[in-house]
Amino acid sequence: MEAYANALLYAIPFFIVLVLVEIAYGYFIKNQTHNVMDTISSLSSGLTNIIKDSLGLVIIIISYPYLLEHLALFKIEATWLVYVIAFIAIDFASYWNHRLSHKINFFWNQHVIHHSSEEFNLACALRQSISNLLGYFPILLIPAALIGVPHKVIVLLAPIHLFAQFWYHTKHIGKLGVFEYIIVTPSQHRVHHAINEEYIDKNLAAIFCVWDRLFGTFQEELDDVPPVYGVLKPAHTWNPILINFQHIWRLIKDAWRTNNWLDKLRIWFMPTGWRPKDVAKKFPITTVTEPYSLKKYNTNPSRFLIWWSISQLVATTLLMLFMFYNYANIEFNNLLLYGLIVFIGIYGYTSIMDKMKFAWVIEIVFSCLGLFVLYRTGSWFGLDAYSYFGNYIVALYFVSTIFGAIYFASKQFIKKP
Template structure:
């Protein structure tokens, strides 16, 4: 069962409640572009998962079937409890090495790029974690945890982590000695030197206490969220590629072939000496830290919000039905989602070419609708075309009416 799919409405309900809590308490933990960027990364990740989940599932099933040492039955409650705890132990090491090795950080850094901390940050997930992440869970297959149990506890672990991404819940006393809480997970998302690379558990904080990676949130050290090499973009595609690009550029520039190879697997932040000397990286200055922001008018914000809402609906639809589609259809669906989210990112960044790209996106919807009807994924008939025409008309009006209104204003 895909628990994450069923949880989507509750995610957005809780985000709405957190926004109300912001207003009630006079806080500002959300910025529109940042939240849309985080949610876009999440939509892209779940859509990409349709194509990439087979990597982890097939490798796990193969190891369980051929190398499993015990026959654990899904009908025994203790197997589920054991698997739940064991999964979090494996997650701890996956997460920890995701911070400690360059190539693994390239995938995981997406989740840390937001300079805010709220429930939308929880949904900011990587699209490339499948490359190495499956390796860390093979021990569960080797001891005989059935794939159904593995997939279920993995979903439950992920769902648990949603609620800890908030600034509205204070320290929770004894609870924090055993479980991950909002307070000790805020530490994990900090770029303050005292907090960096701490508190890796997904559900249990016990692993961090046991292996020396625990750090309490300190009253005298307010958390500064984000990464030390800022993304400075609202584009979810670039968010997934940024650190890979940094590593690739350093590898190309390195004079030593050994450095070109080992940079990918060295500790996070390691760079060849010659490259570091000639091409220093700009790092955050916490003393004068300024969050990335691009000024947008009200009309542009409304347009971006409404367009993104449609992509959330489309992403949920794909997550629910596209699992049985042929690979080519899944690739086309992913491409449509990825391109649309990229265009939305350019809109939020006020790129000069954003309006032109948006018009191209709207035009491409027509052949995509025809394809979806031919493939049987959407019902045939004129109703869909009428809705597409209305949507396109409203989108064009939303694009250009605010500009015409500004042009008609008399000069001051």
């Protein structure tokens, strides 16, 4: 996990810079693809994901080393050819994992966050899940285990494979000629994120589009069908933590409400969107049927709320970068505490972005918890070893957050639930 944290220390600034470049380019050509609050929500989602992943908060059903030990038919060295084979194996597994997430109710919950943005840009690429708590991906790597691909090769290539999916989340790149037949391109992925009937559940590949063409899930972007982005049951919130669990909460309620005991069990494994007939009739859920009439989520934020939200995102990102920089020196229990504090902070400021009632209380809890850590330990997780004024800056941030939360509450920048 320490190696992953060190990689994130460099990856996070790199991705943020690219997002800023895309924003600047959109402004320059007068074709902006970013909504400020949506972008903040996307980047905040990325922060929650890397907290969860860096802390290893997942239940591994079966590990790749275990499969390798018990299934390998050969023992091979890590040559360049093995790296190529391993990358293809990871991509093949990724396709089927992705397809599973789109087709099965339970697994859709771990992927819905990635599709929840009603925009399409580099920032939405960072909308990654915190609800994927079951580590079953190694099962899909059985082909690699059978031929004996070393574990260290998989560990090295997996994050590279993930990061390589970032660039094609953009509307500023058109079709790429012959590359459209080899790799996943922005045009193909725009189709994947669209809710148009022609595009739903298409283009599931991660790097090589050959899988979509081979298994019947490929769809070209059509000139006369502009993609409309989002999900058929719109999230209607900027809070990434809520988005992560909206779908499973609906499943839990449906399983509880249905009178059919078989439906209580099979709802989890039925196709995405399936509901018991008795529940669907009694508790209908509005879904998007006319994509071009979709009204995007908008809380009409004031200019001050926008800048306050940006400042919260920047501060949270800096807190995370320090966590990764000092990862090896923070005990695991303190890392969990650190992650919890940041989670509460993200939940708080994105709820204020939603103008939700009592959101200001969450921000005050977050700030008081941070100040309590400073008071009890005399340092923000060892920050004083790097900066004499660091703890004072962190304390000032928490205090200012309290005043900001009270300000928005007093101005009634809230909506009724």
